[in-house]
Amino acid sequence: MKTSRIALTFCLLAGIACAQHVDATPASQPTVPQTTFVIHAGTLIDGVSPQPKRNQTILIRGNRIVSVSDASTAAAPAGAQVIDLSSATVLPGLIDTHTHIFLQGEDPAEGGYDIQLLKYPASFRAARATVSARRALEQGFTTIRDLETEGAGYGDIGIKEAVDGGYIPGPRIFAATRAISTTAGYPLEGYAPEIVVPKGAQLIDGPVEARKAAREQLGNGADWIKVYMTHRSWVDDQGNLVSQPTLTVEELKAIVDETHGWHKKVACHAYNGLGLQRALDGGCDSIEHGLDITDAQIAQMLKQGTWYVPTLSVYYYDWAPENTEAGRRDRKRAAVHGPSFQRALKAGVKIAFGTDMGGMPWTDPIAQEFAREVEFGMTPMQAIQSATSRAAELLDMKGKIGVVAPGAYADVIAVPGDPLADVNVLKNVSFVMKDGQVYKPAPR
Ligand SMILES: [Zn+2]
Incomplete structure (x- = not known):
């Protein structure tokens, strides 16, 4: 019925x-x-x-x-x-392995990210997430890995239950729930230190808190654990992209050990540098974004069997004005990303299709990512397989979907x-x- x-x-x-x-x-x-x-x-x-x-x-x-x-x-x-x-x-x-149904593109003119957490009732965000899930399905994406709710708690589990129970149309959802970062490792930021503001992820310090957060999230139904291994990024005087690392290797290892014990996996947001290195040393199962990956890191990914979910398109959105610090960072992120993708592809790193939808509006085509994958060296068939059989492998659903x-x-x-x-x-x-x-x- x-x-x-x-x-x-x-x-x-x-x-x-x-x-x-x-x-x-x-x-x-x-x-x-x-x-x-x-x-x-x-x-x-x-x-x-x-x-x-x-x-x-x-x-x-x-x-x-x-x-x-x-x-x-x-x-x-x-x-x-x-x-x-x-x-x-x-x-x-099709399978999109990096989405955020609880984000809607966050147009700065409409209040950006902060307004989501500060002004919107949870029911409003859930209603919009319901629409995002339907949009994914009607664009042919029958499975998504939704990589955290951005302050909406365990809302993704509720949406997943509503889809599975037949109350709303939507894709199969692999849900990551709240995500984990550290103190000073996630928005909201920039408010007076005396004011306590909500955070878009669960913040931990130390391996004990890290493991506890993973247990809480797994206990509340997380199919994946999402960890932010880098946070702020900027361009240094030599023109290199630099990213602030967040968790230590010890903190990450506690999360990975706990999660693997539950036979689940860990997705790590990591741009480059020390944070990306810690992500690999700590045993992340997938590197999200991976803007600037060294050849040594590519070799480590091959050796460890680490997946790469690049999300190329989203870094071409909403660049700040050209001669500002943020504008230089935005251009640099896109400039180093394509070549990283090319080198990882050539080396044979396992690559799955992911977009960061929600980071860009759900009204935009999810499939725009295919053209970026082809631009940076995949054949059209490789690009299609990154969103079908390869993505299914990442999700441990080989032969069942994709x-x-x-x-x-x-x-x-x-x-x-x-x-x-x-x-x-x-x-x-x-x-x-x-x-x-x-x-x-x-x-x-
Ligand atoms: Zn994301």
């Missing part, structure tokens, strides 16, 4: 007719007959294979893909609903045109199925 309600609500919100799909039933209710779909794919990019396949038939029962076969040999079972995507390119549902293959969850999208010729067609997702339910029907 709940799942039927969301699909219908989504169709109403999108102003489209898709009543024929509202009877889809989740696999968790095995006594109810499961809907069978047959999708005819003109071109299939399955998320793993190096080449696309032409004229494929995908059979879906309930929330799982049953088979993928050549259209000439496939027969539709009686009673199956046929979805004709024979003139489109079909792909697995692939169109038997046994995987039925997360399937389509775009008109050829994303291997122009990755920007991924901005125009025309069909979305998540978990065997159609959220955006095929155009007629």
